[in-house]
Amino acid sequence: MTEGWSPASGDPSSTPAHVFRPAPGGGAAVAGWGIALPERRVTNHELSQRVDTSDAWIVERTGIRERRVAGPGETTASLAIEAGAAAIKCADLSPADIGCCIVATCTPEQPIPATASFVQDGLGLRCGAFDLDAACAGFVYALVVGAGLLSTGGLGAVLVIGSETLSRVADPDDRSTCVLFGDGAGAVVLVSDASMALPAHPTGVPSQGPGLLAWDLGCDGSAASLLHVAAGGSRMPTTADTVAGGEHWLKMEGQEVFRRAVRAIVESAGGTLAQAGVDAADVDLFVPHQANSRIIDAAANRLSIPPERTFVNIDRYGNTSAASIPIALAEAADAGRLRRGDLVLVSGFGAGMSWASALLRW
Incomplete structure (x- = not known):
């Protein structure tokens, strides 16, 4: 999947089966x-x-x-x-x-x-x-x-x-x-x-109102050990030994997480666009999870979304996990990079290993 995702270029057989597109007016x-x-x-x-x-x-x-x-x-x-x-x-x-x-x-x-x-x-x-x-x-x-x-x-x-x-x-x-x-x-x-009533999007994308147009949720639990905190739960209850052994700190296999992250974001975000009938060229702003600038760059490049339509603030905040996408959305909206009626693609990947993407009309 080296080319940009679109309904024309994406392989429908590789689109995640659990992507759901809400009906117009139901988002x-x-x-x-x-x-x-x-x-x-x-x-x-x-x-x-x-x-x-x-x-x-x-x-x-x-x-x-x-x-x-x-x-x-x-x-x-x-x-x-x-x-x-x-x-x-x-x-x-x-x-x-x-x-x-x-x-x-x-x-x-x-x-x-x-x-x-x-x-x-x-x-x-x-x-x-x-x-x-x-x-x-x-x-x-x-x-x-x-x-x-x-x-x-x-x-x-x-x-x-x-x-x-x-x-x-x-x-x-x-x-x-x-x-x-x-x-x-x-x-x-x-x-x-x-x-909420909004003007039609200039690209001619279907004119239903603002809201969630398509989404994808996924997980590969077989890779859960790649990013985890081992102690503090029922599997390894907190003891003096778990504290002394550093089992309450987050551990990560960085290279393997990187490899999986790029692939999952591209497949999840690309499949979401395909289900919505939207080309990558029609996305006004791509807001990925802010995990690593190299992951962001690689995923955006494979989706054919240019830097000027990709929001990045990892330089100022680092990886804030579940907070990174909503922080980025708010900053983009406040800075005028997101306007009512824009199409925004969000995608995250993390421990689990879990991933999720959604296409919204802002």
């Missing part, structure tokens, strides 16, 4: 967005004082120049609350309008209860709330689930948040992982697309 539109970032910036130079690395080494291999790191009092829930409040305000709604809250995270506030419980209380919501963990693909998973809930009717709006504090599971002495990850949160408010 979910993004009505508001928000982000939350810790105040503390940690530069590559600062990390080079602690581990055997350098700014040039990190930038060349990852594209990262700095990342945000949560300080005392900043947690996965507190960041989620801040981002969620901003998204609700952006949508010109109130907490009473939110019919469900989904928090995508792999670094929860605590094992029990769900982080969403703290977020629901902190935002003053009076609705159902739950967590979803699909690691770096988690936000797109949550987006699809939120759209599905909206399609049942009666919810009004769904708040979808991606929030992470990965700095707290990254081994500070492991240069292969501590340089990669950052903390932050992003959120969107989904409403029924029937409640």
Whole structure:
């Protein structure tokens, strides 16, 4: 699959069978967005004082120049609350309008209860709330689930948040992982697309309203060991030995993850475009998970999406897992790179190994 994906050039037999295209008028539109970032910036130079690395080494291999790191009092829930409040305000709604809250995270506030419980209380919501963990693909998973809930009717709006504090599971002495990850949160408010009227897209893509046009969710559990935190669950409960042995730090086989990431993003995103009947040339903005600049460049190139239509902010935030895509969407919208009616393609890949893509009309 070296050529750009389109209905004409893509092989239909290789399109993931579980891609679903909602019927016109049955989707979910993004009505508001928000982000939350810790105040503390940690530069590559600062990390080079602690581990055997350098700014040039990190930038060349990852594209990262700095990342945000949560300080005392900043947690996965507190960041989620801040981002969620901003998204609700952006949508010109109130907490009473939110019919469900989904928090995508792999670094929860605590094992029990769900982080969403703290977020629901902190935002003053009076609705159902739950967590979803699909690691770096988690936000797109949550987006699809939120759209599905909206399609049942009666919810009004769904708040979808991606929030992470990965700095707290990254081994500070492991240069292969501590340089990669950052903390932050992003959120969107989904409403029924029937409640929003937009102009037709100039490319002539089918003129149904804003919202989710197609999606793909996937997982290969046989590769779960490639990116994991071993201890702290039922398989390896927390003990003094697991703490002393560093089993609570995130471990990753970087080269194999890289190889799988590019392939999964291209196949998932390409198949999603094919199902929607959209050419890569018609995508206004590609917003991939911000894992590594080389992964982003390789995937965008194979999808035939040029750099000017690919959103990248990994240089400032590092890999924020489930938070990376909603942070990028909010920044793109605020910067005018996403306008109402634009076609935006999002795609994530992470631990599990899981992946997810979605095509939305903004």
